[in-house]
Amino acid sequence: MAARVRIKDVAAHAGVSPKTVSNVLNDYEHVAPATRAAVRESIEALGYRVNLAGRQLRRGRTGMITLAVPELDVAYFSELAKHVMTAAERRGCTVLLHQTDGRRDRELAALSGFEAQITDGVVLSALTLTARDLAERAPHLPVVLLGERHGDGTLDHVGIDNVAAAREATAHLLARGRRRIAVVGGALRGRQGTDRLRTLGYREALRAAGVPFDGELVVPVDAFHWLDGARAARALAERPEPPDALLCLNDHLALGAVRALYEYGLPVPGALDVVGFDDIEAARFTIPTISTIAPDKEGIARAAVDLLLDRIERPDRESGPSHHVAGYRLIVRESSGG
């Protein structure tokens, strides 16, 4: 703060005009080598650093993008954030992280609030927003959706094939002879989210195997943390007719469930099999290790950043929205006999 050096100070020190300093800063080609050197020297001598507010004001770009996720302490999102930051850095921009807590107002804030203001675009992992919200709130803001395409799919979007992934995970459990498979975190209706699609895949797998669907086995949760998985598993364990396997819609739920079952004397994979989603680091090191659907997080991050930067660079481009489908693998570990 104290005595900040401005471009004009550098200009004075080097005996040139401010604009010439600017030209040097921006690698404008027609600057005499001697001048360039002198300016560089003055910059060094005075410890000059560009003021980004000034630059942004003039240029209209910040070089920052927002990544808005529900919760950073859900490992999937912090791991994903890491990849997004890496991808962004490679493309020369910086990531501003915004946490929505899955709340509608905070998701809207990601689109029109502070972050959106100082940012050139948003990668949004939305839980509550509808297509209409998105269209209304930020008609001109470049946005890429993560997870699920919302509504009419008019926005760019990156995700895995959740239906297929859930189908595959369920088929795996069925192949192991499980018949009463609960879906922890599942949803039959309501928000148009990933949970709905995964539940759909689950039902498809049941149908394909000729196993009747039991709505009682779709267990909603408040959040996707260890605690919620433990709660859900407890409730299931106390039923007169407990399930023989759990399809948990993320690994935290799976891990919490495994612990709760353990407390009920129901070992995994002995008494029940458990499969999760996300392949967070924990899943590889717990007792037991957790079978899971492993999405290609790096691919997702890279695709999201690329798509967003494309939109930012060519906002006029009226080409329709892109939908990038990233890969995933089912990894069978101890929790389902691996």
Next chain:
Amino acid sequence: MAARVRIKDVAAHAGVSPKTVSNVLNDYEHVAPATRAAVRESIEALGYRVNLAGRQLRRGRTGMITLAVPELDVAYFSELAKHVMTAAERRGCTVLLHQTDGRRDRELAALSGFEAQITDGVVLSALTLTARDLAERAPHLPVVLLGERHGDGTLDHVGIDNVAAAREATAHLLARGRRRIAVVGGALRGRQGTDRLRTLGYREALRAAGVPFDGELVVPVDAFHWLDGARAARALAERPEPPDALLCLNDHLALGAVRALYEYGLPVPGALDVVGFDDIEAARFTIPTISTIAPDKEGIARAAVDLLLDRIERPDRESGPSHHVAGYRLIVRESSGG
């Protein structure tokens, strides 16, 4: 982008001067109620949003602070980040998250790079920087250090009493009759970090109990992830004279170690006791649950934000640096007989 609304558009629409609109925006008191209402209406009608670049340029403040941590996918940091964001929001500012990967260049970047530029101050959890780096690189930048006070302690700092915490954890293991306690992630010399201090506390506890110190039991690690804990535990398990307890300098290490020991047929807490640090959510739900030192993360976050904002608001205040010592508790869980 397309046809952005500026303050002067609102002014024209409302039939007042731009400055009056500005006054309404900033809740200047001497604005006639009718005028205020009219301006508000125009703002609404046109969908106006302030341009932060312009505002910042004029005001010299951004209302953003940087939080720089080594890794977001270390749960302690993502949980802490969550609290910092909450604390910052309560004080009306926004957090820009910067990941250093524990690399020196990226820690320096947090002080003088892009983020520091557009940010009013930095909360830094540094691994490699020295006091000199900090003084040289950012003499005028408000900074609060997390974790360990570096060097001469000339900067504001927030942390727990790591020596006491490690002493207490070690004493707990000793009280359970353990005598060969390894320190996973420990360090005898080198970086002036938290690891050094915790190792120091460990030694103090040994000395107090009259147990001889064995340098072989201080096991450094590459990083503080599950994988590194597992590796370290494996190496220890294969020694001719394995330890009978592990003091792991974070919970990830503890969890990874527990898993590796399990694979060696060394159950925790049967064969060895294990204690970690940080009390991440996982520690409460794994099998076994993990004893740990639980720092008051919320208190740390709040103190850091408060201290930083104080510095930002009163940069002239030449009062010496503040050192806030946050609380912690030893939570005994299954991994050490709880």
Next chain:
DNA sequence: CCACGTGGTTACATCGATGTAAATACCCTG
């Protein structure tokens, strides 16, 4: 020897919001 082109440099306006200070409108007191 002139017109013209090109490299190098600069004056000026501008991005959008706001602090300063001055202008205008309004109200009360005596």
Next chain:
DNA sequence: CAGGGTATTTACATCGATGTAACCACGTGG
């Protein structure tokens, strides 16, 4: 109703960097 405030509004300059366009000094081709 004049004088002296107070409330409200506004003109203008400014924050720092950069796009535009003009300028100067050469050198070259004709």
